[in-house]
Amino acid sequence: MSVKPIGVLQFPGSNCDHDVFKAIQRVHKKVRMLWHRDHLQIEDYAGFVVPGGFSYGDYLRSGALAAMSPAAKDLMEANKKNYPILGICNGFQVLCELKLLPGALLKNESLRFIDQWVHLKITNANKTWVKTEKTHLQLPIAHGQGRYYCSEETLKSLQDSRQIWLQYEENPNGSVMNIAGITNKDGNVCGLMPHPERATADWMGGTDGLCFF
Amino acid sequence: MKLGIKITLQNQVLDVQGRAVQKAFERDGLKFDDCRIGKWVVIDTGSLDKESSMNLIKKVLDQGLYNPLIETYCIEELDNK
Numbered sequence A: 001m002s003v004k005p006i007g008v009l010q011f012p013g014s015n016c017d018h019d020v021f022k023a024i025q026r027v028h029k030k031v032r033m034l035w036h037r038d039h040l041q042i043e044d045y046a047g048f049v050v051p052g053g054f055s056y057g058d059y060l061r062s063g064a065l066a067a068m069s070p071a072a073k074d075l076m077e078a079n080k081k082n083y084p085i086l087g088i089c090n091g092f093q094v095l096c097e098l099k100l101l102p103g104a105l106l107k108n109e110s111l112r113f114i115d116q117w118v119h120l121k122i123t124n125a126n127k128t129w130v131k132t133e134k135t136h137l138q139l140p141i142a143h144g145q146g147r148y149y150c151s152e153e154t155l156k157s158l159q160d161s162r163q164i165w166l167q168y169e170e171n172p173n174g175s176v177m178n179i180a181g182i183t184n185k186d187g188n189v190c191g192l193m194p195h196p197e198r199a200t201a202d203w204m205g206g207t208d209g210l211c212f213f
Numbered sequence B: 001m002k003l004g005i006k007i008t009l010q011n012q013v014l015d016v017q018g019r020a021v022q023k024a025f026e027r028d029g030l031k032f033d034d035c036r037i038g039k040w041v042v043i044d045t046g047s048l049d050k051e052s053s054m055n056l057i058k059k060v061l062d063q064g065l066y067n068p069l070i071e072t073y074c075i076e077e078l079d080n081k
Helices: A015-028 A068-082 A090-097 A152-162 A207-213 B014-025 B051-065
Strands: A005-010 A030-036 A047-050 A084-088 A105-106 A112-123 A136-143 A147-149 A164-168 A178-181 A189-192 B001-011 B040-046 B071-079
Touching: A005 A068, A015 A105, A015 A136, A015 A207, A015 B014, A047 A068, A068 A084, A084 A090, A090 A105, A090 A189, A112 A178, A136 B040, A147 A178, A147 B051, A164 A189, B040 B051, B051 B071
Parallel strands: A005 A030, A005 A047, A047 A084, A084 A189
Antiparallel strands: A105 A147, A112 A136, A112 A164, A164 A178, A178 A189, B001 B040, B001 B071
């Protein structure tokens, strides 16, 4: 049986789409770009990745306008069918705006755009997207609005349901509980601020991102 | 009809922009207790009456103009002469 491709959603302002495309190509082999205005033929894909960037120039709120596109709305249907969906950086913001993941991403506490490598702890392993036995990873971050925020009630629910996926060892942006990535309750939808696609070769500075694809 | 929608972060959400502005003015000796920064959206509903306009705006808000997890809003009727 042939392996189905992973679909990478493209919005005006996406700028990590080709990086993600190549990272998937290197590991999974089959990958296809999906334009935001088109509806998704969900059954034709093995899963979906919403890449990083500044979709719609971050107008209104990061990810808010992208979340209103036909392709993004179809992710709701894909989730109902339990398809794997990964949001990276701006993609994480889009998934939160779609309410596929709880909470929101706010401006960094320092107000600065942060571009650096970070040490991460895998708090709760998620085998849907990360195939590794490692407990710690090193990945780059590059964001101005990565401060994860949620209500105390939501935070308790995230803890109780083991949805806190990745945590920064040193908090770079003021995120609640050092959160760098979360999953939904079923574990098929995952979002993270770090960029695994930028850590897929030695010349990039590390290869810890390979296990995401 | 023209309506203005003021969208701000909820009080319990740290507004880092507001804090930065407050501190910058403080350095110039202009002190105040708090500063919150928000968005001002003006929507023209054309010939719709007030009730229909408000209904439309509330739908727009519910469908994503504001994020109820972090933001709050108030609607103002603007000079419609």
